[in-house]
Every structure is written in C-alpha cells, then in structure tokens.
Amino acid sequence: MNVLLTGSTGYIGRRLKYSLLNSDKKINLRLLVTDIRQVDEDTAAKVEIIEGNTFNPDALKESLRGIDTAYYLIHSMRSKDGDFADLDRVSAQNFIEECVRAGVKRVIYLGGLGKKNSISRHLASRQETGEILSSYPDKVETIWFRAAIIIGAGGASYEIVKNLVQKLPVMLAPSWVRTNTQPAAVDDVIQYLTLALKTEFSGSTIIDIGGERLTFLDMLKKAAEFYSLKRFIIPIPFFSPKISSYWLILLTPVPFRLASALVAGLKVESVVTNQNAKKYFPGIKQLSYTESLKRASAEEEDEIISHWSDGSSAWFHSGKKTEESGNATHTASYKKDISDLSRMKVWESVISIGGDRGWLSMNYLWQVRGIIDKFSGGPGINRGRRNSEDLRIGDSIDFWTVIDLIYEKRLLLAAQMNLPGKAWLEFILNETDLIISAHFIPRGLYGRFYWYILFPFHIIIFKGMLRRIIKDSLINEG
Numbered sequence: 001m002n003v004l005l006t007g008s009t010g011y012i013g014r015r016l017k018y019s020l021l022n023s024d025k026k027i028n029l030r031l032l033v034t035d036i037r038q039v040d041e042d043t044a045a046k047v048e049i050i051e052g053n054t055f056n057p058d059a060l061k062e063s064l065r066g067i068d069t070a071y072y073l074i075h076s077m078r079s080k081d082g083d084f085a086d087l088d089r090v091s092a093q094n095f096i097e098e099c100v101r102a103g104v105k106r107v108i109y110l111g112g113l114g115k116k117n118s119i120s121r122h123l124a125s126r127q128e129t130g131e132i133l134s135s136y137p138d139k140v141e142t143i144w145f146r147a148a149i150i151i152g153a154g155g156a157s158y159e160i161v162k163n164l165v166q167k168l169p170v171m172l173a174p175s176w177v178r179t180n181t182q183p184a185a186v187d188d189v190i191q192y193l194t195l196a197l198k199t200e201f202s203g204s205t206i207i208d209i210g211g212e213r214l215t216f217l218d219m220l221k222k223a224a225e226f227y228s229l230k231r232f233i234i235p236i237p238f239f240s241p242k243i244s245s246y247w248l249i250l251l252t253p254v255p256f257r258l259a260s261a262l263v264a265g266l267k268v269e270s271v272v273t274n275q276n277a278k279k280y281f282p283g284i285k286q287l288s289y290t291e292s293l294k295r296a297s298a299e300e301e302d303e304i305i306s307h308w309s310d311g312s313s314a315w316f317h318s319g320k321k322t323e324e325s326g327n328a329t330h331t332a333s334y335k336k337d338i339s340d341l342s343r344m345k346v347w348e349s350v351i352s353i354g355g356d357r358g359w360l361s362m363n364y365l366w367q368v369r370g371i372i373d374k375f376s377g378g379p380g381i382n383r384g385r386r387n388s389e390d391l392r393i394g395d396s397i398d399f400w401t402v403i404d405l406i407y408e409k410r411l412l413l414a415a416q417m418n419l420p421g422k423a424w425l426e427f428i429l430n431e432t433d434l435i436i437s438a439h440f441i442p443r444g445l446y447g448r449f450y451w452y453i454l455f456p457f458h459i460i461i462f463k464g465m466l467r468r469i470i471k472d473s474l475i476n477e478g
C-alpha cells in the first residue's frame with residue numbers, strides 16, 4: 001500500500017510516522033515536508049520524501065502520484081503570511097483536487113470537535129477543512145476524525161494543565177473552565193489514525209473520538225490529584241477570554257495565539273456526537289484522562305517524541321533557510337581557544353543550551369526579553385526544549401529554532417521572537433576555537449537602533465556564555 005503522510009514534522013504527524021513505520025512493513029511511506037532537513041537520517045532511510053507544500057502544485061502532484069491513502073495533518077494557524085482560515089481553505093482544496101486527479105482512494109484527516117456556528121475561528125476552519133476534504137465522496141473516501149483536547153507529552157494542552165497545576169496553589173477560574181469537553185490520550189488518537197489505514201468503512205465517515213466527559217476544571221482537579229498537590233480553585237465570573245489567554249501565556253509555555261485558540265475552543269462544548277469510534281474500532285479501549293497524564297509524565301522522564309512547537313519553524317519569521325544568515329548585515333563574533341579541551345564535551349555543552357539550563361550569562365535579561373516577547377505575541381522564553389541533551393533540526397529552544405546542526409561543528413539558531421529584523425545565533429567549533437556569533441538583518445531605522453542598543457549587552461552576554469560553556473565542558477570532562 002502506498003501511503004502519503006503530510007504534517008509529519010508536527011505534533012500528531014511525527015508520532016503517526018513512527019507508528020506507521022512500526023506497524024506494517026508492507027507500507028510504502030512517502031512524506032510531504034516543507035523542509036527536507038527536518039527529516040532525521042533514520043526516517044530518511046525508510047521513506048520517500050518530497051519537499052514542498054500544499055500550495056505548490058508540482059510538489060503536491062509528485063507527492064500524490066500512485067498513492068492509495070493520504071493523511072492530511074496540516075493546519076496553517078502558525079502562518080504569518082495571511083489569514084489562517086483562507087490558507088487552510090486553499091490548502092485543503094488543492095489537496096483534495098490533486099487526490100481526485102491522482103486516483104487516491106482514501107484521505108484520512110484529523111480535525112477538531114465542536115458544533116458548527118458556535119465554535120472558535122480555529123475550530124470553524126478545522127470544520128471547513130473537513131468539509132472540503134469530504135467534498136468528492138464518490139471519488140475519494142474521506143475518513144474524518146474529530147478530537148477535542150489531546151493529552152500527551154509535549155502537547156500544548158498537557159503543558160498548560162501541568163504548568164497551571166504545578167505553579168499555582170490558588171487558581172482563579174474563569175467561566176469557560178466549566179464547559180464540557182472530552183479529552184483524548186494522544187496514544188489513542190495515533191492508534192485510531194494508524195488502524196484507519198486498513199479498516200473497512202461504508203464510504204466517507206466522520207469519527208468523533210474522546211474519552212470521559214470532563215470540564216477543564218475537572219481536568220485541573222484530577223491533574224492536582226495525579227501530582228499529589230493540594231490546589232484551591234476560586235470561581236471568577238468576569239474573567240474575559242483575552243485576560244484568560246494573557247494569564248495562560250504568563251504561566252505556561254504556550255504563546256498568545258495558541259492560548260487564545262485553546263480558550264476560545266473551551267468556551268463552547270466539544271463533545272462526541274457519534275459512536276463511530278466504537279463501531280469501527282471495537283478493539284480500542286480508550287485511556288482514562290488520569291491514565292493519559294500518567295503516560296505523558298512517563299514519556300517526559302524518557303524522551304518526548306513530539307512537541308507542540310515542533311511544527312513550522314516559519315511561525316514567527318521565515319529566516320529558516322541556513323544561507324540567509326550569511327546575508328546578515330550586522331554580525332558580532334566572540335571566540336575562545338578550545339584546543340586543550342575535549343571537543344565532544346564542548347559540543348555537548350553547546351547543544352544543551354537553553355531550556356532549564358538557561359542562557360548561561362545574564363539569564364535574568366533573557367527572562368525579561370522573553371516576557372516582553374510573550375506579551376507582544378511571540379513564543380517567549382519559557383517554551384523550553386524537547387530534550388535537555390539531544391537536538392534535531394526544527395526543534396525549538398525557548399524563542400529560537402534549530403536550523404542547522406552539524407555534529408561537533410556548527411549549531412545555527414534562528415530567532416522566532418518578535419524583532420525589528422531577522423536574527424540568528426551561531427556556534428562554530430573550528431580546529432582551535434569555539435566561536436559564538438550573533439547575526440542580524442535589521443528592518444528599518446528601529447532595527448538598526450535595536451542592534452546598537454543591544455551591542456554592549458552582546459559583549460557581556462557572549463563572553464560570559466563562552467566562559468560558562470568552557471567551564472561546564474571542563475566539569476563534565478571531570
């Protein structure tokens with residue numbers, strides 16, 4: 001069976017990719033990815049890769065040629081290049097029309113739960129996408145899964161719940177926390193999506209998935225129980241969705257756009273409206289909410305498979321092409337001799353930067369910059385990192401994203417924070433030195449002003465950073 005997976009660098013798609021590769025050796029898996037460097041070597045050896053996106057007719061045609069079943073796990077919410085609903089509409093239309101031309105038999109899509117006309121813009125767009133993908137029932141069978149909150153390690157909803165419960169002994173609860181929803185465990189979602197490949201359906205079908213019926217308040221209370229924490233939740237009737245979203249970005253790693261999409265989604269009931277999950281997948285026994293927390297927590301102890309910030313490195317600016325940093329008009333470089341040190345230890349110290357370890361020099365300044373960034377709609381500094389030691393291209397580290405990674409040679413990070421220009425942070429290990437460089441392409445007068453204002457701080461920060469990297473690598477060397 002020839003299968004196309006889109007969105008394989010995203011939160012759901014990355015997990016589904018592993019599941020498909022492990023579940024059936026007879027599947028020929030093809031990936032459509034926007035940036036080929038985001039596919040790790042191991043995966044690249046097992047799949048066919050087409051680079052492009054759904055707005056690129058040639059790439060779409062090539063990716064769907066000879067395909068039996070295509071997964072559509074795409075959304076444009078992170079795009080800065082236009083209205084996400086318009087982009088989603090065009091993307092789904094392009095995709096289904098090419099599926100029809102290519103003779104694809106089945107499309108499998110995962111969207112959101114919630115009644116039309118009462119749902120948020122994001123969920124309405126997910127609904128519209130499902131309708132577009134289902135618009136050729138006589139030519140393509142569309143299996144449209146719908147899920148509300150998905151709980152799993154690295155998932156945005158899980159991180160919100162975990163951070164709120166762990167950080168706040170006393171919580172103010174706005175009215176939306178009392179709306180009913182049905183969270184699903186990410187492992188269950190992946191199982192449905194995987195099994196849908198070989199399940200017989202009676203034509204295009206909508207399948208609602210979700211476990212026990214809970215309110216967000218119940219979810220917080222159960223999470224507190226799970227973490228053995230005593231929490232007091234005080235109802236506040238006048239908390240607006242906007243204030244709620246600001247509250248969430250202050251306390252949790254998610255940026256404003258994601259927080260407001262979640263709050264808007266929780267303002268209206270999002271519950272299962274059909275029993276097709278049981279009908280078509282009687283073998284799947286859905287995990288309870290507490291069990292899904294347990295699994296997420298266990299995965300965090302081990303290695304997080306996918307993270308909500310994995311997808312689209314183009315979220316905040318498009319400086320993700322490695323070459324672009326070479327065009328920087330402003331560069332500041334600092335170096336230190338490492339010829340007497342273990343190269344491997346220096347490299348390990350470099351690639352474990354950020355997250356809980358911090359930015360090694362004047363960390364409080366980075367924190368302040370992160371808070372300013374969050375309140376101006378950026379990702380902020382508390383996004384952390386997927387794994388404290390390991391990195392892959394496309395990973396986010398606080399408000400940076402990894403765009404180049406050459407073992408023991410180069411780490412290049414592109415800034416995703418809101419800036420008057422484009423910025424990169426580069427670490428190079430040459431024969432004798434470790435070099436840290438800040439590269440910048442300013443936008444307008446303010447961009448230039450920004451660079452020169454920060455310049456004295458750069459000197460202190462990067463020299464301090466070099467010292468700490470060297471010191472930590474010496475400590476690790478023993």
Ligand SMILES: NC(=O)c1ccc[n+]([C@@H]2O[C@H](COP(=O)([O-])OP(=O)(O)OC[C@H]3O[C@@H](n4cnc5c(N)ncnc54)[C@H](OP(=O)(O)O)[C@@H]3O)[C@@H](O)[C@H]2O)c1
Nearest residue numbers: 007008009010011012034053054073074110111150311312
């Ligand atoms: N995550 C949840 O909690 C959740 C809950 C309910 C439903 N869902 C549904 O599950 C689906 C997947 O969500 P997700 O959370 O996995 O999203 P995600 O992490 O944001 O990933 C989106 C993926 O789509 C790719 N993509 C975006 N635009 C594209 C385009 N025009 N052409 C090709 N690829 C494109 C991205 O690639 P790049 O990274 O290369 O840009 C990325 O791999 C969505 O339909 C969502 O509504 C998710």
